[in-house]
Amino acid sequence: MSGPNTDYDPVEVTPLKPEEIEQARDAALAAVAAATDLEGLKRARLEHAGDRSPLALANREIGALPPQARKDAGQRVGQARGAVNKAIADHQAVLEVEHEERMLAEETVDVTLPTERSARGARHPVTTGSERIADVFLALGWEVAEGPVIEAEWLNFDALNLGPDHPARTMQDTFWTDPADNNLVLRTHTSPVQARTMLTREPPIYVVCPGRVFRTDEYDATHSPMFHQVEGLVVDEGITMAHLKGTLDHFAAAMFGEGISTRFRPSYFPFTEPSAEVDLVCFVCRGASPAVETCRTCRGEGWIEWGGCGVVNPRVLRACGIDAERYTGFAFGMGIDRTLMFRHGIEDLRALFEGDIRFTTAFGTEL
Amino acid sequence: MKAPVSWIREYVDLRADVTTEELAARLTALGLKLEAIEKPGDAITGPLVVGRVLTMEPEPQKNGKTINWCTVDVGDANGTGEPQGIVCGAHNFAPGDLVVVVLPGAVLPGNFAISARKTYGHVSAGMICSAAELGLGDDHDGIIVLPSDAGEPGDDALDLLGLREEVIEFEINPDRAYALSLRGIAREAALAYDAPYRDPAARETPAANDQGYPVVVDDPAGCPIFVARVVSGFDPTAPTPAWMARRITQAGMRPISLAVDITNYVMLELGRPIHGYDADKLSGPIRVRRASAGERLTTLDGAERELSEQDLVVTDDSGIIGLGGVMGGETTEMSSTTTRVLVEAAHWDAVSMFRTGKRHKISSEAGKRNERGVDPVITEAAADRVVELLVAHGGATAEPGVTVVGRPPAPPTIPMAYELPARVTGMAIDAATAVANLEAVGCRLDRGDTGVTATPPPWRPDLVDPFDLVEEVARIVGYDQVPSVLPVAKAGRGLTREQRLRRRIGRTLAGAGCVEVLSFPFVGDEAFDMLGLAEDDVLRHTVRLANPLSSEEPAYTTTLLPGLLKAATRNLGRGAPGVALFETGTVAFPVDRGPAPIYGVDWRPSDDELAKLFEAIPDQPLHLAVVLAGERERSGWWGAGRPASWADAIDVVRRLGAELGVSVRVEPTARMPWHPGRCARVLVGDHELGHAGELHPRVCAAFGLPARSAAVEIDLDVLMRHVPDVVQGPRFSNYPVAKEDVALVVDESVPAADVEAALREGAGELLESIRLFDLYTGDQVGAGRKSLAFALRFRAPDRTLTEQEASAARDAAVALAVERLGAVQRA
Ligand SMILES: [Zn+2]
Helix, strand or coil, rough: CCCCCCCCCCCHCCCCCCCHHHHHHHHHHHHHHHHHHHHHHHHHHHHHCCCCCHHHHHHHHHHHHCHHHHHHHHHHHHHHHHHHHHHHHHHHHHHHHHHHHHHHHHHCCCCCCCCCCCCCCCCHHEEEEHHHHHHHHCCCCCCEECCEEEEHHHHHHHHHCCCCCCCHHHHCCCCCCCCCHHHHEEEECCHHHHHHHHCCCCCCEEEEEEEEEEEECCCCCCCCCEEEEEEEEEEEECCCCCHHHHHHHHHHHHHHHHCCCEEEEEECCCCCCEEEEEECCCCCCCCCHHHHHHEEEECCCCCEEEEEEECHHHHHHHCCCCCCCCCCCEEEEEHHHHHHHHHHHHCCCCHHCCHHHHHHHHCCCCC | EEHHHHHHHHEEEECCCHHHHHHHHHHHHHHHHHHHHCCHHHCCEEEEEEEEEEEEEEEEECCCEEEEEEEECCCCCCCCCCCCCEEECCCCCCCCCCEEEEECCCCCCCCCEECEEEECCCCECCCCCHHHHHHCCCCCCCCCEEECCCCCCCEEEECCCCCCCEEEEEECCCHHHHCCCHHHHHHHHHHCCCEEEECCCCCCCCCCCCCCCEEEECCCCCCCCEEEEECCCCCCCCCCCHHHHHHHHHHHCCCHHHHHHHHHHHHHHHHCEEEEEEEHCCCCCCCECCCCCCCCCEECCCCCCEECCCCCEECCEEEEEEECCCCEEEECCCCCCCCEEEEEEECCHHHHHHHHHHCCCCCCCHHHHHCCCCCCHHHHHHHHHHHHHHHHHCCCCCEEEEEEEEECCCCCCCECCCCCCHHHHCCCCCCCHHHHHHHHHHEEECCCCCCCEEEECCCCCCCCCHHHHHHHHHHHHHHHHHHCCCCCCCCCCCCCCHHHHHHHHHHHHHHCEECCCCCEEECCCCHHHHHCCCCHHHHHEEECCCCCCCCCCCCCCCCCCCHHHHHHHHHHHHHCCEEEEEEEEEEEECCCCCCCCCCCCCCCHHHHHHHHHHHHCCCCCEEEEEEEEEEEEECCCCCCCCCCCHHHHHHHHHHHHHHCCCCCEEEEEECCCCCEEEEEEEEECCCCEEEEEEECCCHHHHCCCCCCCEEEEEEEEHHHHHHHHHHCCCCCCCCEEEEEEEEEEEEEECCCCHHHHHHHHHHHHHHHEEEEEEEECCCCCCCCCEEEEEEEEEEECCCCHHHHHHHHHHHHHHHHHHHHCCCCCCC
16 A cells, blocks of 8 residues: 555646556555545545546546547546545445444443333232133123122122021121111122123123122231122023033133133032032142142142032022023132232232232233 | 031941041032041140049239149059149139149140149149140130049040040031031931931930920911920939030030030030020910010020010010020029929021021020021920930939920922933933932932922921922032033123223323222221311212221212322332322212112012112212322432422323323312312313312321322213214324414413413314423513413415415414413514
């Protein structure tokens, strides 16, 4: 590479001599190569490829030459200019990349700096859990039914075969509104929604009813005067306990994983006959030895008590205006809070109702 | 119900290798749910022996207690044969009594190691035991005093107390009252193992005669059968046999005295509650009737009770002597001097029993059985069994008189089609199985071509309907045999619009940084006072509860704010630098349209009746509340943080409206609990949604919240009603936009929203958008004035606007603001 052409004077050249064109080309290439940044390259370009550069001037004189000489000269000058322009373009590209790299390096920040300017929100696990449950049934073609929390006594009890003197009324200690002879209660279960559904719709009925319920329980780690239930109701032709079992097995697997099924034990609920308690295969130990012996979730039982269910008592169908000869139905119910407690290992029920944001935001990933 | 396994085996021939666990599991599968298996002996290592109290010296202590310094003969069990010195805090015994002594070196339940230790100035070498200390129930009141024939000092007490026996505790459902007896549990065990069963109630009883104690039943519906027997010459000091005391203890009751223990024993054995009277305290005939309002009775528990016309009472010439079937009275109670006992075995109407127990808040072992239904046929047998035991163990003589008034009610007959069990359960149950299983539970069957007519056994008053019979058939076949078949539902329509909107609302708020809270909806005056609500504020008009958990919070809430504000305070108190909380939930407003009707249940109420029912239910709109307190944006390397303010609260509502496609507007208002100058009334059209803004300083102080905390409460039902059904695809122009800025000076009291509305209206249809981008108050505009700067964007759908067109539209906008609001355009 030659040095910079500091003494170069374009006016004095004899432009069309081949050696001079070569010289001018070489000088230009040398100057381009010598440029170390975009600014230097720009200067070299103006000097060696600009309007007043030797090659440009030589080019201008070509027109005055005789034809043969013009052709030769044109070719020579053209080749020289092409070589210079290419060199400029190539070097420009290289310098631009270098420039960009340098600039980006200078703009480097510490990406590990904190970025959260405002706190994250979250929905409550009971809300997302209820939706998750509803979605399992929506996917089966069921619908979600709802009703008011302050409910008519007739719908909460009588219509469900819990007559005024039914011993089962003592099983559920009820909040009554004042005066009590207004016959209004805080619903003790979501079953009045089932009654409302049967009273206002024709079978076939396939509904799931999640909701808030109340009982006069003291508030402690496993009891609360307010809690959440989900109930399901199907009324259709040909419905049997087998359909109930199939539905609950599906529900259990959807909530707790494939292979988690249910078992029935005879029980008693006024609104169903036959009635059963539903137990769930423990989703931690799966009831298998030896894990089951030390399992804390099921306390070594291999099963977890989940809820109650049964075939809808024909008395309930009749009170709700459904032809009990033609239709049969099933119903089930379980605690949402309780389901969440063992699903998420929540040890104290009160955590759900304290409103501590540390608790709720932890459920941000719950869908 | 606690059932000793050895007692169960007395009535049913179970193979010796049937374990207690297996028996409990089989019975659970039949519907008697295992609650616990007790093997108290497993938690005890000896020596636990019989001791005879030789001396006891009461020694008052400085702490006010009196302890007894006792010497107790424990035979050779202590290795010396010398009396053992023991300090005992109980007082329910006397020298000469046989007691249970645990000697040093033994371990009691709960890993309680016994050693000789110095206490109250003596070396106490062991302990005289109570039932609770041995794991025999919860009875801490005093030590166990053994019957005098229980054994000799030094005898092993583990066997004597039945501590090596296993006891199964069952949870008995209300429909299976028959299983509140060993008779019933053993019957189920026989069913479970198809094993031979001996009915303990099957006995020859003497025929009724007219020499018995006179009894008149005025209310045969309330008391269909009343049996009275009398024994005389009873020795009131006779001890309860050890085996009987043991079984009573194992069953969870407490031995008291021979006569009482015998009635309790027979109740446990047969399920029939029995009442014993001191016959010498009775005067004149026994009569059963309903009480008159205002009549009074002091029951055995010492409580004086005012009776109702629905209570069934037992009387003699002296007046009322007992609440029939529920609890006896004091005046005719058996005592330590009773030598003549009248044994009452009566069948009572279950509903009356339930009502009386509930009315007087009496919960007793007898009441529990009577209100659920007892076998009426065994009434005579039960009385006879009590007489037999009084004679055998109390030296009594049965008097020849046998009083039987009335007869057991006739059982119902229930038709059931053979195919019903299969149709209901989905199991392949044929007619033969159905018949066999119904007979196994004791039904008498009349078999027809297509079904049976069943007469349920007298101990099963719960069997009324065909479906009740199906359950009996099914539980014997086994619930584990029910197949699992997923039913195919009709095609559903997914969530309703409102359900989808509620999900969207929750997600929007969480996306805006708010954390959801669920609080109890109970409220009281204190919370309303803290919110600064006026005495006549509509929010104080609540649905009240008749039986609130706390008298401080006696109503269902009309606002979600109290719970939410308390949750905010709690979080800040626990160290959160700031909180944004939200809650969606129903509140309630009374409707005062009279009581909700109670209809029959034999058919559906008419549509009109249903409408009346629904009408009586309080209005329960769905509300949303938000509270923002403390830090809203954090300080950090990027700069300073920012506390929550009134604007954040209003922005939450605006954002929510925008997400749902509802145009929400606000106007200034004053309403507690908000700051009167920083409260927005939020509206959709002319419908009020609720309020948002900064909380009143007094409210912040009352709840312990930082100053300037902000809150929102709106009615989501109203909001959701205004969400457009179907969004119309927007059309927009791609011609160039023309931008015009204007600054208007108005009086400080003029709301910016009014200025914006005037500009919008004046600008006409070329206006694409308008945005307030600056607010200035100060010297340049003068006191009491403010300058509002708006950016207006104009665009036409079909052409590029000329400069003249844009400025003409701007001028028209300004002109209307000037005319309507006295605005002055700022140069
Ligand atoms: Zn487990």
